[in-house]
Amino acid sequence: MKTITIDPITRLEGHGKISIFLDNKGDVENAYLQIPELRGFERFSQGRRAEDMPQITSRICGVCPVAHHFASTKALDAAFNVDPPSAAKKLRELMYMGYFIYDHTLHFYYLGGPDFVVGPDAPPAKRNIIGVIEKAGVEIGKEVIKHRAYGQKITAILGGKATHPVCGLPGGVSKGLNKDEVKDIEKMVKSCIEFAKFSLKLFDDIVLKNKAYVDLILSDPYQLATYNMGLVDKNNKVNFYEGKIRVTDQKGNEHVKFDVKDYYEKIAEHVEEWTYIKFPYLKAVGWKGLKDGKDSGIYRVGPLGRLNAAEGMATPLADKEYKRFYETLGGKAVNSTLAFHWARLIELLYATERAHELIKDPEITSQKIRNPVGEPGEGMGVTEAARGTLIHHYKLTKDGLIDKANLIVATTNNSGAINMSIRDAAKGVIKKGNVDNATLNMVEMAFRAYDPCFACATHTLPGGMPLEVNIYDHNKKLYKTLKQNL
Amino acid sequence: MKTIVLGVGNLILGDDGVGVHVANELKKHINDPNITIDEAITGGMNLLDLILGYDKAIIIDAVKSGNGENGEVRRIPLDDFSTMHSCNPHDVSLIEAIEMAKKMGENRIPPEIIVIGVMMKEMPCEFGDKLSGKVAAAVPKAVEMTLNEIKRNMKISG
Numbered sequence: 001m002k003t004i005t006i007d008p009i010t011r012l013e014g015h016g017k018i019s020i021f022l023d024n025k026g027d028v029e030n031a032y033l034q035i036p037e038l039r040g041f042e043r044f045s046q047g048r049r050a051e052d053m054p055q056i057t058s059r060i061c062g063v064c065p066v067a068h069h070f071a072s073t074k075a076l077d078a079a080f081n082v083d084p085p086s087a088a089k090k091l092r093e094l095m096y097m098g099y100f101i102y103d104h105t106l107h108f109y110y111l112g113g114p115d116f117v118v119g120p121d122a123p124p125a126k127r128n129i130i131g132v133i134e135k136a137g138v139e140i141g142k143e144v145i146k147h148r149a150y151g152q153k154i155t156a157i158l159g160g161k162a163t164h165p166v167c168g169l170p171g172g173v174s175k176g177l178n179k180d181e182v183k184d185i186e187k188m189v190k191s192c193i194e195f196a197k198f199s200l201k202l203f204d205d206i207v208l209k210n211k212a213y214v215d216l217i218l219s220d221p222y223q224l225a226t227y228n229m230g231l232v233d234k235n236n237k238v239n240f241y242e243g244k245i246r247v248t249d250q251k252g253n254e255h256v257k258f259d260v261k262d263y264y265e266k267i268a269e270h271v272e273e274w275t276y277i278k279f280p281y282l283k284a285v286g287w288k289g290l291k292d293g294k295d296s297g298i299y300r301v302g303p304l305g306r307l308n309a310a311e312g313m314a315t316p317l318a319d320k321e322y323k324r325f326y327e328t329l330g331g332k333a334v335n336s337t338l339a340f341h342w343a344r345l346i347e348l349l350y351a352t353e354r355a356h357e358l359i360k361d362p363e364i365t366s367q368k369i370r371n372p373v374g375e376p377g378e379g380m381g382v383t384e385a386a387r388g389t390l391i392h393h394y395k396l397t398k399d400g401l402i403d404k405a406n407l408i409v410a411t412t413n414n415s416g417a418i419n420m421s422i423r424d425a426a427k428g429v430i431k432k433g434n435v436d437n438a439t440l441n442m443v444e445m446a447f448r449a450y451d452p453c454f455a456c457a458t459h460t461l462p463g464g465m466p467l468e469v470n471i472y473d474h475n476k477k478l479y480k481t482l483k484q485n486l
Numbered sequence: 487m488k489t490i491v492l493g494v495g496n497l498i499l500g501d502d503g504v505g506v507h508v509a510n511e512l513k514k515h516i517n518d519p520n521i522t523i524d525e526a527i528t529g530g531m532n533l534l535d536l537i538l539g540y541d542k543a544i545i546i547d548a549v550k551s552g553n554g555e556n557g558e559v560r561r562i563p564l565d566d567f568s569t570m571h572s573c574n575p576h577d578v579s580l581i582e583a584i585e586m587a588k589k590m591g592e593n594r595i596p597p598e599i600i601v602i603g604v605m606m607k608e609m610p611c612e613f614g615d616k617l618s619g620k621v622a623a624a625v626p627k628a629v630e631m632t633l634n635e636i637k638r639n640m641k642i643s644g
Contacts, residue, residue, distance in 0.1 A: 036611050044498065044613035059498050059527055110578050129578060129586050141590050164527060
């Protein structure tokens, strides 16, 4: 099969679909991921009050409400031309650390970790948190539940509501912290630091000390040499809440560093006819198709993207782990997709250490938490969602209503890379038309590492991680279908 | 009997928000200290956190169904779902969350969990704050079914 036409695929809604095309030997010619994209956000937001956007956008995604809430609040800071007091920024960042603590914990133990802890070829019924508990023990399960809940509680204390925060306002936050709350948070944070250290040790024992897993991480089908993107502070250390957007190349050298207000000069979006999802790329490098390497403008975001795009972590223990990460995996940049999991745990440790710094900061109980806003205009805001760089951009009318809204969400930033990772994994593991559930999982692992967030209704029953894999033979005839949660 | 009635859904995603619309309507009919009415835009672990400690949980939600008509309302005991998930890939199903909690010795899981499901063929993919005709018409039906479900408890416990 020389050319690929994609007629069997229709754009789809409602769930994820991977289509794998085989050649006449039964090896993989190409593979495509299609995921649903929610539409009509710009029209939906037009004419709404700008101050409502942090609440509205926190409902876009059942996964990242806190990230949307603050990307939105920061876009409003810019649009109303106001700089929040430093105490307000610290409160926002502290809350953000709570979000990273529960989100990264959930991903490692419930979603990504089971592949390693239970084993990539274990039956699906065992490859879940229950399997992890059976293998690692009930006590560990209790620790996981406890610390995920701590992350949630920290977010709830600061945000007003457990899952959908209501605290962010242009120019600051609506609520400060009292001394009792500080005590509660400090106790939880200290415990979370120990939990993060434990999680890294667990990763060491189970993954890094197992040669088969290290070989898997470093194996060809899971390598992808794209550019990397993430927010950094003034020392080029990883920052989740603020800073400049830094992009590094395949060797870890700085390609460009810019303010979010210049994002549309640096990033463009490519459209393919087979999917609603757009493919962002670096304008200066250009779109060269779904390819990696120096000449292709595709970049990665998320834990691995952030570590690669920075020069270290801003807290001591996490920075030590950062150095060990690069020493172990062969220097910069690390291009192994499965290394996302390790990077995620290093970030978990950073989030706990940074939360500790913030809660010990005397300014954290300050009641000067809001500055008066200026005239409405245009503004962009950026945060690092757990799964990558998230940008909100609003243009307001003179009455403070939304005139235009544009969002670039983390999973969209990763869409080119996710597609390539799936294709390369499929090429690596599917040979001579042999496909079974274990093979499918090896393909899925490439995709799960990114911790992708499908735009979808928050709670579709029966739902699940709805994924359908269709395999087509060299005549483009449907050869096999594997379904999960459909 | 301490009961929580939880409307689940996303108010900015059209028909997906039906559970929350039903919960808001129910608030007009119910004034009983033993009954909590709340809304949630979440699944799995967070959903479990919200229902812990109650004797009974009634979850009102959109249910994707291959064979149901849009807007049909059904009473479905949780055990009848083979899988029940929030559809995002970054969460576990409520059933998985419950199983996990049981393994950890959690003793506050409601003994009875009932889903009042509003059937939908496809879940909405477009932002909007209004319900479509058939789903809007399902709201009073779902309200009535939920009220009956609550009354059933009272008979049993009373």
